[in-house]
Amino acid sequence: xxxxxxxxxxxxxxxxxxxxxxxxxxxxxxxxxxxxxxxxxxxxxxxxxxxxxxxxxxxxxxxxxxxxxxxxxxxxxxxxxxxxxxxxxxxxxxxxxxxxxxxxxxxxxxxxxxxxxxxxxxxxxxxxxxxxxxxxxxxxxxxxxxxxxxxxxxxxxxxxxxxxxxxxxxxxxxxxxxxxxxxxxxxxxxxxxxxxxxxxxxxxxxxxxxxxxxxxxxxxxxxxxxxxxxxxxxxxxxxxxxxxxxxxxxxxxxxxxxxxxxxxxxxxxxxxxxxxxxxxxxxxxxxxxxxxxxxxxxxxxxxx
Amino acid sequence: xxxxxxxxxxxxxxxxxxxxxxxxxxxxxxxxxxxxxxxxxxxxxxxxxxxxxxxxxxxxxxxxxxxxxxxxxxxxxxxxxxxxxxxxxxxxxxxxxxxxxxxxxxxxxxxxxxxxxxxxxxxxxxxxxxxxxxxxxxxxxxxxxxxxxxxxxxxxxxxxxxxxxxxxxxxxxxxxxxxxxxxxxxxxxxxxxxxxxxxxxxxxxxxxxxxxx
Numbered sequence: 001x002x003x004x005x006x007x008x009x010x011x012x013x014x015x016x017x018x019x020x021x022x023x024x025x026x027x028x029x030x031x032x033x034x035x036x037x038x039x040x041x042x043x044x045x046x047x048x049x050x051x052x053x054x055x056x057x058x059x060x061x062x063x064x065x066x067x068x069x070x071x072x073x074x075x076x077x078x079x080x081x082x083x084x085x086x087x088x089x090x091x092x093x094x095x096x097x098x099x100x101x102x103x104x105x106x107x108x109x110x111x112x113x114x115x116x117x118x119x120x121x122x123x124x125x126x127x128x129x130x131x132x133x134x135x136x137x138x139x140x141x142x143x144x145x146x147x148x149x150x151x152x153x154x155x156x157x158x159x160x161x162x163x164x165x166x167x168x169x170x171x172x173x174x175x176x177x178x179x180x181x182x183x184x185x186x187x188x189x190x191x192x193x194x195x196x197x198x199x200x201x202x203x204x205x206x207x208x209x210x211x212x213x214x215x216x217x218x219x220x221x222x223x224x225x226x227x228x229x230x231x232x233x234x235x236x237x238x239x240x241x242x243x244x245x246x247x248x249x250x251x252x253x254x255x256x257x258x259x260x261x262x263x264x265x266x267x268x269x270x271x272x273x274x275x276x277x278x279x280x281x282x283x284x285x286x287x288x289x290x291x292x293x294x295x296x297x298x299x300x301x302x303x304x
Numbered sequence: 305x306x307x308x309x310x311x312x313x314x315x316x317x318x319x320x321x322x323x324x325x326x327x328x329x330x331x332x333x334x335x336x337x338x339x340x341x342x343x344x345x346x347x348x349x350x351x352x353x354x355x356x357x358x359x360x361x362x363x364x365x366x367x368x369x370x371x372x373x374x375x376x377x378x379x380x381x382x383x384x385x386x387x388x389x390x391x392x393x394x395x396x397x398x399x400x401x402x403x404x405x406x407x408x409x410x411x412x413x414x415x416x417x418x419x420x421x422x423x424x425x426x427x428x429x430x431x432x433x434x435x436x437x438x439x440x441x442x443x444x445x446x447x448x449x450x451x452x453x454x455x456x457x458x459x460x461x462x463x464x465x466x467x468x469x470x471x472x473x474x475x476x477x478x479x480x481x482x483x484x485x486x487x488x489x490x491x492x493x494x495x496x497x498x499x500x501x502x503x504x505x506x507x508x509x510x511x512x513x514x515x516x517x
Binding site: 003011012014016018020021079082086090091092096097098099102159160161162163300301303304 | 335341344376377
């Protein structure tokens, strides 16, 4: 069937799960959020001289690629019929969070490109390299837009009261926390890709306290979010049931909790670079599955 | 200016689906898209079980969440309060579908009809009005309203369960019904200001809280 909406639902007065925002939207929220978290930590940690310039530069390119890949998934979700009309998405930032998000992610990608230009052979002379006034201003601006995008990835869901499970200020906070976590967890993976375990060795001890703190904060945030929703309205309680005991229980307990939180927490006590990189990959899996599961368990209450 | 409103008498609806078929015939909506729906619920247990019917359609809200969510401005309110989709502006983000607490809008991706890939002459003519990849929803049969005719669903209802009229005219049919019968608006507490009223019994006056929140 080529229509999306209630067409795949039963015509009865009951809870109706949303199905039209699928894994592609989840990947967009995860990919672009993680990319924003990554650039945030790259700029901050590089400014504090805690990570190597090669890692920071590789991270910038990989983060840019991740953001563009996420956007490609989003365009695919719009369907081939939209073509160039996607440019209309910028028309209503006054009322629409989708429009605001499109503006934020576009500015973020452009800022990142400007920061990366001096690293391209032949463009080294551009006045926005590390240590220049313009470079500093660009990096400060990118921090603001990175945080704005991380918040947006939750606000776009929480701003609507149609789906009670999303309609809470806890969701943007949780998504900001998870974007920070997945962003910083991407750094050891990037270091391993760019320089092998030798590159991971020095940054491991630097990042581990931050990773540990963010894992604990996000575990607490997830607990508070689900606890709050479990004592909420009937549709939000139904969503919690679907998440913990229903169709998404494996995603939640195995993917989000065991792989995404408990294993990385246990792995933080290890000083081994391969274990750290594996834990960071597990964090990425948990972070994606959180977005996916939150979308899938969103249910509408009866329309009357 | 006329401000259109709509009433559904839940005591009168017998679940015959005439409104659903009339809407399909009038607007020729593609497979899987139902601008008018009659939702069912079974209540009680044998031997006292009964089935109730609730016609559902776009409520043409005073404060439509779909229009606020739309990033392109494709969803607009006419001066008479009818909420319509401009298919030339819609890019198919489905944000209206997510934002609508009544899950009214659909997106049609444009492949095939009721009898497979090849369209019947009726389908070919009707579907030409629908742009693939855009949001679709009830437009209150505004083409009929503009000619002074009732929406197709209202005209087809054999039980007189559906009615429409001008909210600003105290003597309009729906304002008379609202004075005569108890009524509520769906999920009014969400602040959407639906222009659809469900009538539930004699006596007049508002019944608070029809939703699940």
